[in-house]
Amino acid sequence: xxxxxxxxxxxxxxxxxxxxxxxxxxxxxxxxxxxxxxxxxxxxxxxxxxxxxxxxxxxxxxxxxxxxxxxxxxxxxxxxxxxxxxxxxxxxxxxxxxxxxxxxxxxxxxxxxxxxxxxxxxxxxxxxxxxxxxxxxxxxxxxxxxxxxxxxxxxxxxxxxxxxxxxxxxxxxxxxxxxxxxxxxxxxxxxxxxxxxxxxxxxxxxxxxxxxxxxxxxxxxxxxxxxxxxxxxxxxxxxxxxxxxxxxxxxxxxxxxxxxxxxxxxxxxxxxxxxxxxxxxxxxxxxxxxxxxxxxxxxxxxxxxxxxxxxxxx
Numbered sequence: 001x002x003x004x005x006x007x008x009x010x011x012x013x014x015x016x017x018x019x020x021x022x023x024x025x026x027x028x029x030x031x032x033x034x035x036x037x038x039x040x041x042x043x044x045x046x047x048x049x050x051x052x053x054x055x056x057x058x059x060x061x062x063x064x065x066x067x068x069x070x071x072x073x074x075x076x077x078x079x080x081x082x083x084x085x086x087x088x089x090x091x092x093x094x095x096x097x098x099x100x101x102x103x104x105x106x107x108x109x110x111x112x113x114x115x116x117x118x119x120x121x122x123x124x125x126x127x128x129x130x131x132x133x134x135x136x137x138x139x140x141x142x143x144x145x146x147x148x149x150x151x152x153x154x155x156x157x158x159x160x161x162x163x164x165x166x167x168x169x170x171x172x173x174x175x176x177x178x179x180x181x182x183x184x185x186x187x188x189x190x191x192x193x194x195x196x197x198x199x200x201x202x203x204x205x206x207x208x209x210x211x212x213x214x215x216x217x218x219x220x221x222x223x224x225x226x227x228x229x230x231x232x233x234x235x236x237x238x239x240x241x242x243x244x245x246x247x248x249x250x251x252x253x254x255x256x257x258x259x260x261x262x263x264x265x266x267x268x269x270x271x272x273x274x275x276x277x278x279x280x281x282x283x284x285x286x287x288x289x290x291x292x293x294x295x296x297x298x299x300x301x302x303x304x305x306x307x308x309x310x311x312x313x314x
Contacts, residue, residue, distance in 0.1 A: 030061040030089065030275050033082035035101060037094035037114075038070035040224040041246030046093050046113045046264035053268020059276060068097065070197075070220065075100035083108060089271055092136075093264075094220055095121045095170045102134050109274045109281050112136030113267040114260065116170035116218065118286050127286040135281040137266040138288050139170075139218055141243050143177050145256040145294070146215065147185070150241045153254060153308055154213040157239075159188040161211035163203070163229075165221045166193040174217035174243070200225045204232040211238070216252070218243035226250035230302065237306040245297035253308060254298040258289055 034050070036043050047065075054061055064082070068074040079101040082090050089109045092098035098112040102123055113136050115121060124130035127138075151157065160182050164171035179189045190211055192203050200222070207214060214233065216222050222229060223246065230251020233240045242252035244260065266287050273279040296313070303310050 028060050031087050033064045033087040033090040035078050035092050035097045036067045037097045042244050042260040043093050045260035049261040049264025050268040053265045057272040079104035110134045111267050111271045113263050114139050116140050117173050120173050121169050131282050133281050135284040137263045147181050149256050154239050157212035159211045161190050161214040163192045163216050164219045171217050171219040197221050197225045200228045208236045213239040215241045234305050248297045248299050253302050256296050
């Protein structure tokens with residue numbers, strides 16, 4: 001009888017130990033999926049900032065990094081894999097990535113970044129009260145400031161080209177906002193769009209003689225192909241104001257834009273709050289970088305090549 005009782009006690013202790021062990025693994029090491037739409041400097045920076053925030057928090061985590069190389073089908077496939085793997089949280093970088101993951105789960109917390117308008121993309125009910133399992137940081141551009149910068153650098157401009165991907169919701173929205181702002185200043189706007197990156201060179205060449213300057217939003221295809229944009233634009237001496245600084249580094253003329261590392265870091269802090277403190281995405285407002293986090297970036301080599309005087313910025 002004593003042996004039987006001892007065996008039962010030991011069995012119970014072992015079972016409790018196993019359960020405690022499982023709970024500790026869950027609590028101590030968070031499983032995080034990261035889905036990045038494509039590879040270019042801005043999205044890479046948003047990824048790096050997110051990981052830096054996780055490291056700085058001191059939590060234990062394992063990250064499954066996936067890059068969809070700009071392919072929406074791949075986004076869906078990765079999203080389904082993350083859901084099947086039962087990740088504790090999924091970080092999505094760019095609108096199509098977030099849409100794919102949101103379509104795959106309504107339970108796993110999703111934190112996004114490099115997403116211009118969460119409401120317009122159908123990801124949340126409102127910026128203040130998302131209402132579902134999605135929240136994050138927005139890369140809504142300081143469009144008015146970018147337009148003012150264009151006018152300052154190209155004061156004689158009358159017709160402005162707006163260049164973007166017609167199939168990127170974030171780009172379409174920004175194009176509409178910029179067009180309204182430009183027309184309010186009595187400027188004429190001509191729109192140029194692409195559906196894939198192979199069209200970039202031909203479309204930029206078609207701008208010659210039609211516009212005085214060009215503006216590009218935070219468009220993923222054009223950010224990835226900015227070297228091609230700059231090669232042609234600089235050859236035809238077309239000033240290009242960009243949506244973010246890495247595009248300027250790739251050959252654009254200038255921008256007044258966001259720091260994508262800081263956007264990613266902000267998203268990382270939100271993720272930690274969800275994982276550690278049990279914060280609910282439904283109740284976490286979409287975050288925006290304050291104006292003081294925006295920065296002026298100019299490409300002096302490009303300015304010299306196309307004959308733009310940067311001294312007007314002094």
